[in-house]
Amino acid sequence: MLRLAGSVMVIAGCIGFAAGICRERNQRLRLLVQIRAVYETMKYYIAYQKATIPEALMHLSEKEQEPFGEAFEAVYRGIYEGSENLPAIWREQMERALSGTPLKEQEKKLLYDFPRCLGFMEEGAQALALDGLIREAGLQIEQMEKQRQEKNRMIMSLGAAGGVLLSILLL
């Protein structure tokens, strides 16, 4: 009886572990969608309101949920009140905001690269420059969504099978 209970717990543990991996993947997808939405909103502020980047960040900080809301506000304050360099403070705040997230380095680069696309003299051109990042985020989202169901099913199956195998070995 104890062995049976142990086996069930091992299998449940392995399934839980697999579910954790799937949840992490979903969270990554959610963050990528959030990053794309941030850039799209920023593009609106630039193209239609001709807001400066710090002003756009201030507006975004009021709308965005964590992990970005506080980071955007810190960047805004750093530039307006502390006269800090945008590339430096952006990197610092984004690293802090993304530190606890499951995003991979390549996905984090979508945010880190933002200061590189700044400096255009005309709002239309500046908004277009953001399109590159929006497109890149879109591609990564599309790829993840395409693979999501398939990979999640595979991870769950492997988790369950692994649990069964482990319990057989332990019996």
Place this chain on the structure above:
Amino acid sequence: MARREELTGIFPDTMRGRWTQAFSQAERLQEIRLGVGLPVRLRFSGEEKFLSPQGSLSGSVRDAWHVTDRELDGIVRHICRYSPYAFENEIRQGFLTVPGGHRVGMAGQVVLNEDGTVRNISHIRFLNIRISHEVIGAAEKAMPWLYSRGRFLNTLLVSPPGCGKTTMLRDIVRQVSDGNPCGPGRQVGVVDERSEIAGSFMGIPQNRLGIRTDVLDGCPKVQGMMLLMRSMAPAVVAVDEIGGREDMSALFQVLRSGSSVVATMHGDSMEDVKGRINGSMVSASSGTETAAQGYRPGDCFERFVFLEKAQGRCRIREILGSDGRRLFSET
């Protein structure tokens, strides 16, 4: 914000260390000139110094810091808050104002529109940072002569460039707005076409202009005066550097509506003023201002404050009444 911090904030943090010594004399600093491949020059009340890459000041150009194009681009990006597109109009006019009211003049390669007007400056290669020095009390000696029974008189400040017209105008605005021993506080409207009076940054005046002052920043004088009259009901309207035909027409409209005016004009004598006023009105005479032909300065202004610079100091040469009678002189 302290002046030293304001000035340090103009530069990206990678360069700030170099300015420590220069900005320790911020009160004497008048101008910083930067150009790609050129030595960094600073003008301190009359004397010129060069800044070395280590941050020391010297009179010799040999050890001076020669700014690279990347460094200058970095400064421009930082000044524009990494959003040059948002300052397109200011850059087109050749200057923008930074926190503290300091003005950054820009020059470089100009891009023209098809009609020959300036579209933008594509490669900014020269910067002239003019340090704002607000002189509280600059108009102290003039104020008693600018009031009659508590009413602020229409006043014209006249001098050649660099004699403190704008500084005095700014202090007059502040004193009229806050109130002073000669009269109670009045609602003042400032049309600050070149952002020199208020030194606004993102629409917020960086200089003290009083509690009852509204500022239209970056707005052409003619439209600005009409807009203020319609929307803000000022008792006194302040404008800098009048002289054009349209400026004078707008000024007359303000006077007709019952508001007082305080303005500045380039010139050195009453003859200059007469020439500019009448010149502008004569040229307007072909249009709607025929009746105004042959206008005398005293018909539109009640006080003329002539300024001059002597021994490096700006002072009031004389204050004349509308009849040309001398009322006051500092000389």
